[in-house]
Amino acid sequence: MTQHSFHHHRICVSIGRETIDDALAAADSAASLADVLEIRLDSLSVPAISPFISTLNKPLLFTNRPKWEGGHFDGREELRIATLVEAVKENCAYVDLEVLAPASSHQELFMALQGVDTRLILSWHNFQETPTREELVGRMAMMQDKGADIGKIVTLAHSHQDVLRVLQLQEVAEQLGFPLIAFCMGRAGVISRIATVELGGYMTYCAVSEDETTAPGQLSLATLAEIYSLMGT
Numbered sequence: 001m002t003q004h005s006f007h008h009h010r011i012c013v014s015i016g017r018e019t020i021d022d023a024l025a026a027a028d029s030a031a032s033l034a035d036v037l038e039i040r041l042d043s044l045s046v047p048a049i050s051p052f053i054s055t056l057n058k059p060l061l062f063t064n065r066p067k068w069e070g071g072h073f074d075g076r077e078e079l080r081i082a083t084l085v086e087a088v089k090e091n092c093a094y095v096d097l098e099v100l101a102p103a104s105s106h107q108e109l110f111m112a113l114q115g116v117d118t119r120l121i122l123s124w125h126n127f128q129e130t131p132t133r134e135e136l137v138g139r140m141a142m143m144q145d146k147g148a149d150i151g152k153i154v155t156l157a158h159s160h161q162d163v164l165r166v167l168q169l170q171e172v173a174e175q176l177g178f179p180l181i182a183f184c185m186g187r188a189g190v191i192s193r194i195a196t197v198e199l200g201g202y203m204t205y206c207a208v209s210e211d212e213t214t215a216p217g218q219l220s221l222a223t224l225a226e227i228y229s230l231m232g233t
Helices: 020-030 050-055 077-089 103-113 133-145 160-167 169-176 187-199 221-230
Strands: 011-015 036-040 060-063 094-098 119-126 150-156 180-185 204-207
Touching: 011 020, 011 221, 020 036, 020 050, 050 060, 060 077, 077 094, 077 103, 094 103, 103 119, 119 133, 133 150, 133 160, 133 169, 150 160, 160 169, 160 180, 160 187, 169 180, 180 187, 180 204, 187 204, 187 221, 204 221
Parallel strands: 011 036, 011 204, 036 060, 060 094, 094 119, 119 150, 150 180
Antiparallel strands: none
């Protein structure tokens, strides 16, 4: 992967299938238009790392999202982190950990990341609202302080003011030299998923197809690719 760029459309396709075979098939179908493939381990009935590493040639992002942050994983925290540690050992491109995860989870993953090329995304999602600018900037500062290579802030937008507040974070991130993924969920937030990479955002996320969205307001890969094509980018 290239370093943080303000002119590259980095499209991450989120794969949230229940079986490894289905997830591999979905990933394969999306690979030609995707820059990054996110494997949602929390969606898999039997999470695994190796089948994806050995089969797919695209940069892979592994996420094992807990229920308390909008995911499906509802087991023991040490088991959740163990899969991410395994992904790091398999030399994946990215792992995503919630910035509010327990300190022990941060420590364990951070130890695994020493001396490897895998980049750490620390993320925060708010499915109810978009907080104040002060709180949003505070979350971003927390991510940088905790050693993230890349931050991720995603909120639910109820208005265009919410959207602007999140997108404006990218100006602060640029000043800090901190790669940031920042956009909004919900109907009001759809435009931010398109605009974010035009405005300095590190990456945007989309679904394999219209009926496989993993977050409110998420676009399909075909739709996002068509929009960027129409924009001439």
